[in-house]
Amino acid sequence: MDTDVTEAGQNATNRGSDDDEGIFATVAVIGAGAMGSGIAQVAATAGHRVVLVDPVIGAAVEARQRIEAALDRLESKGRISREHAEATLERLVASESVHELPECGLVIEAVPEDLHLKRRLFADLSERQPANTVLATNTSSIDIDDIARDVIDPERVLGLHFFNPPPVMALVEVVHGEVTSPAFVEHVTALMRAWGKTPVRCASTPGFIVNRVARPFYGEAQRIVEAGVADAATVDWVLRERGGFPMGPLELTDFIGQDVNLAVGTSVWEQTGHDERYTPTDFQRRLVEAGTLGRKTGKGVYTYAADGSVERPEPDLELAGRLVGGPVATDPLARTVAMLVNEAVGLVHRGEASAEDVDTAMRLGVRYPRGPIEWGGEIGFDVVAAQIAELDAAFPGGRYRPSPALTDGSLR
Ligand SMILES: NC(=O)c1ccc[n+]([C@@H]2O[C@H](COP(=O)([O-])OP(=O)(O)OC[C@H]3O[C@@H](n4cnc5c(N)ncnc54)[C@H](O)[C@@H]3O)[C@@H](O)[C@H]2O)c1
Known part of the structure; x- marks a missing residue:
């Protein structure tokens, strides 16, 4: 998704060359699927x-x-020279065996999302690669320490969470486990900058930054529609046109795939000990059970024609006008933004990421119009706390709990 984002990665032409003769000279990428090849x-x-x-x-x-085809396209658009495309391809070797790897400065793993597979692979790599080879995983959801469990010298294991497609998306979450060495995090963060990426750092917390903070964007909209407050097209319209989000939450989940989005949400819910904040909605479970997964099946929240175009009902603008600025429980924008701010400040409060990195991650990773912490500051953190208290009164049960950071003055 997000293919219209600037091709930042392509501007990095040879800026990593400081490392050519250094420890990062050779990089191995394990897994040649969508992410690994990018x-x-x-x-x-x-x-x-x-x-x-x-x-x-x-x-x-x-x-x-x-x-090669991607480099050819970049060359035909005038973004890189023929010489650069050829030199890039010459540097790239395809292999079928992890056992034949040369000594590398950095190994990036992008095999399927399976803890046992990754754990075995990392243990094996740690026996074959020198002690100062950084072993990075592109996992989207697995705890870094779990992957590093059987590794020799586990302080060299960290997450490098690229976004899809890696050549286009600038954001990389650099994720450290309990025992990851700060020096390796520092090196790899600098390396990502040299690659033309924008690295943000975070602890190995469920969903890291982007997949954690984004949960309420989907969940609040689904609950509003499920409760019959407004229809999907109206909720999407409000978030897009009034909120400035590039897509509304319901159309976005259709685009991502309801099953994929549900799996990410379920993973965060399970890893947080079934925190009510992340409980999957019946609305989404029903869509998945019915096989209405979104664009890819021709039907999800909306219906899609064979050419992929959406058949979406008109939004009810009169209703939207009444809801926005009204009670927070029925205002799709205020309710969503309050919960996004709450998630974002929670990460900072727990010491898992900096405010600046959280905002950067949400702007670049999912193209939010503003970083949620900056947004919360504009609204007023005390106002957000009051909105969440209002939501808690309307929907008791623990889902709407203000982070202490909203009221303890630490963010001002
Ligand atoms: N697809 C995304 O949008 C996305 C985004 C961020 C992170 N990720 C993460 O990146 C990782 C890879 O995802 P993907 O979408 O590229 O998957 P994919 O299925 O497209 O590719 C995985 C590749 O790994 C190969 N493979 C399987 N076992 C292997 C082994 N033992 N050694 C080496 N290669 C092996 C497979 O043959 C396949 O080519 C996963 O951990 C995923 O969670 C995916």
């Missing part, structure tokens, strides 16, 4: 020798061909 392209573009590994026969070679 990450390999970014690393090779930045000047590294890259070994792209996938045990499926032909997968890494095919990924290299896709990268």
Whole structure:
């Protein structure tokens, strides 16, 4: 998604070259799927020798061909020169065996989201690579310490959470586990900058920054529609046209896939010990159970024509006008933003990320019009706290709990 974001990664032409002779000279990327091939392209573009590994026969070679085609497209658009495209491709080697890797400064794992697979792979890599090789995972949801469990020298394990597609999306979450060495985090953060990326740092907390803070964007809208306060098209209209979000929450979940979005939400819910804040909605569960997964199945919240165009009812603008600025429980914008602010300040309060990094992550990772903490400051953190208290009174049960950071003055 978000393919209209500037191709920031492509501007990094050879800026990683300071590291060419240093410890990061050779980068291995394990897993040549959607993410691994994109990450390999970014690393090779930045000047590294890259070994792209996938045990499926032909997968890494095919990924290299896709990268070649992507470089050709960039060249035809005048974004890179022929020489640069050729040199980038020459630096990229496809391989079918992790056991044949040269010594690397950095290994980035992008295999399927399976803890046992990743844990085994990291243990194996840690035996074969020198003690100062950084072992990074592109996991979107698994705890870094769990992946590092059987690793020799686990202080070199960290998360490098790229967004899809990696050559286009500037944001990278640099995730540290309990024992990750701050020096490695520092090195890798600098390296991501050299690759033309915008790194943000966070602890290995469920959902990291983006997938955690974004939960209420989907959940509040689903609850408002489920309660019959407003229809989906009106809620989406309010968030888009009044809130400035690039897409409304309901159309966005159709775009992502209701099943994919539900899986991310369920993972955060389970990892937080079934915190009521992240309880999946019946609204979304029903959509998934019915196989109405969104665009990819032709039907989700909305219906889609064969060419992908949406058949969306007209929003009820008169209703929208009445809801926005009214009681927070029925105001899709105020309710959503209050909960986004609450999630964001919660991360900072728990010491899991800085306010600046949370705001940067939400602007770049999901293109929010403003960082939620900056937004909360504009609204007034005390006002947000009062809005959440109002929501708690309307919907008791623990879902609407203001973070202490909203009232303790620490954010002013
Ligand atoms: N797709 C996304 O939008 C996205 C975004 C951010 C992070 N991630 C994370 O990135 C990782 C990869 O996701 P993806 O979408 O690229 O998956 P994918 O299914 O497209 O690719 C995974 C690749 O790994 C290969 N593979 C399987 N076992 C392997 C092994 N033992 N060694 C090496 N390669 C192996 C597969 O053959 C496949 O080519 C996952 O952890 C995912 O959660 C995905």
